[in-house]
Amino acid sequence: MSPRVAVFKFASCDGCQLSVLDAEDELLAIVGAVDIVEFPEARTRREPGPYDVGFVEGSITTPEDLERIKQIRQDCKVLVTIGACATSGGIQALRNMADVGGYASIVYAHPEYLDVLATSTPIADHVPVDIQLYGCPVSKEQLIETITAVVAGRRPDLPSHSVCVECKARGTVCVLVTGTPCLGPVVRAGCGAICPSYQRGCYGCFGPSSNANVASLATAWEAVGMPRPALARALQGFTVGAPEFQEAIRAL
Amino acid sequence: MPSEVRTIEVGYLTRVEGEGRMKVVARDGKVEEVVFSIFEPPRFFEAFLRGKHHSEAPDITARICGICPVAYQMSSVHAMEHAFGVSVEGPLRDLRMLLYCGEWIESHALHIYLLHAPDFLGYESGISLAQDHPDIVAMGLRLKKAGNEIVRVLGGREIHPVNVKVGGWYRLPTRAELDHLATVLDRVHDDAISTVALVATFPMPDVSRTLEWVSTRYPGEYPMLGKTVVSSAGLDIPVHEWNDWFVEEHVARSNALHSRIKTRGSYETGPTARFNLNSELLSPGAAAAAHQAGLTAPCTNPFQSIVVRAVETLHAVEAALQIIDGYRAPAAPAIQFVEKAGEGCGASEAPRGTLFHRYRLDAKAMITDAQIVPPTAQNQLSIEEDLRLVLEKHIAEPDDRLRTILEQSIRNYDPCISCATHFLELEVDRG
Known part of the structure; x- marks a missing residue:
């Protein structure tokens, strides 16, 4: 049976999950090798966990998302964070150094309608993460390498040099x-x-x-x-x- | 007799960019409530732009949207150049249009083939569509790849390109790079023509409405990099008068601000609005393909937006080829300007509609105030009005069918919810 793959979104621009669809030459091969059972940006059919691999885009910025990521961790054998938001909080982590109440009132007339945390934090601050793909956006090649590695049951080859x-x-x-x-x-x-x-x-x-x-x-x-x-x-x-x-x- | 109430809810809308929901309620066969709302968590871009240097705005605002980063870069550089009293014209501007053609092609191809076509053909996704019709999806992916290749070559990478700056570019493309792009575009020109013919055969729900259509305009060009803002109700204003005519409101059900035209109300921006206001400015091949597809302005059926998107894709392919053909390298990759305090406004045509930016800068050209009005926020009211119309027309249908057509109706707008909170939940409450 093909590995069951899920793609989840938290606070982000959607660019990293879009990188999956941007793999135009590999996309049809990827969907042949793995069963993408949960990917709301790309398909309406949705299946509950457990999943073999979960790709998570975005940072944790709301009380609901804090609970959601814990459930996703339980549902995924391998959890891969994709992109700068998921691995370090993203550009929106600039709020961590400011007063979020002040931020909300700059953008919104009624900040009381919003329910947000004071900080934007990476996924690994809240649950154990197995593989991290960095970048704003992630590298398409690293993403394909990681999907290939997971299907083959090996570790992905990812650089840490400068x-x-x-x-x-x-x-x-x-x-x-x-x-x-x-x-x-x-x-x-x-x-x-x-x-x-x-x-x-x-x-x-x-x-x-x-x-x-x-x-x-x-x-x-x-x-x-x-x-x-x-x-x-x-x-x-x-x-x-x-x-x-x-x-x-x-x-x- | 107790009244019959039906509720249809979609708690997490799929095949759209970002997180949103929809809820409609009908009582005794009459529409009672229609809500399209956005629960994407807010990221507060307009707040953290304060204190950033003006030169950082193109790269920072690009991160609002991974689908249309070029639009953010273009509207922001326009606004900064307006603040400094300069204007980028000639070949530097042509290269900006070429980059934008790339974004239109990749974004439109993504939406047509992977997000919207499945609705018309009865599939739950482009992935399922590909299992039965691999040739169709392969054509879409070829087009998408060509669009991305333009952005990659001119911008450095497909998502969040790095080469755009206030005043022009960091580096000009070489003739060899442009010739490569011409080859890539020549190869997908037939695909772009076939796409218009294909989507024109899709079964269209029969809905018609007229509303106020809004787009930017630049003399003699199908709109992309706008100078003025025009509408089907006679609006014709310079971009910097935007706030005299448009207002944004914050409502409890949505993390995105709703836009209206003062004293008039809702309006539509995007491909259909652009086509209805500027169809005579399409490239010759795109105009011919629209004619053959039976598409005429004004297009009043919101479901035909997929045909308009295909026509615009072909236009972008042909416009890009024309730019490459006529390009002569300028002396420098960017124009010179003097940084100064002031306010600047800029607008351009994101694939899904007009994107307006306004910045105030201090004497060191640091941002003290930022305002960003994305297309999906502007279209929220029209999306709800369409949902009401579609619901009234199809109210006899069973819930499953109704839900599908309502979701399809939202996708007519190619909504980008990441942008608008910068997506959506559907609830149909029939009681």
């Missing part, structure tokens, strides 16, 4: 040494080092790489005329909720 390695591999001239501030040295690989190949600095979609040395990067930024507060600001982006970046922001 974006710099990807720039070297594709032969992109370092933008930092040519004067453009770049977060690449402290950011996890996975996108394929897109930004430097478009003549701009990495802005951190995949979150911290292993052994990220932000203090050393601060020196390199100063050398291109960007003071420490500018680096602290740059880290307050799509993976602002990552503990390594939180700590670095405080230290800067």
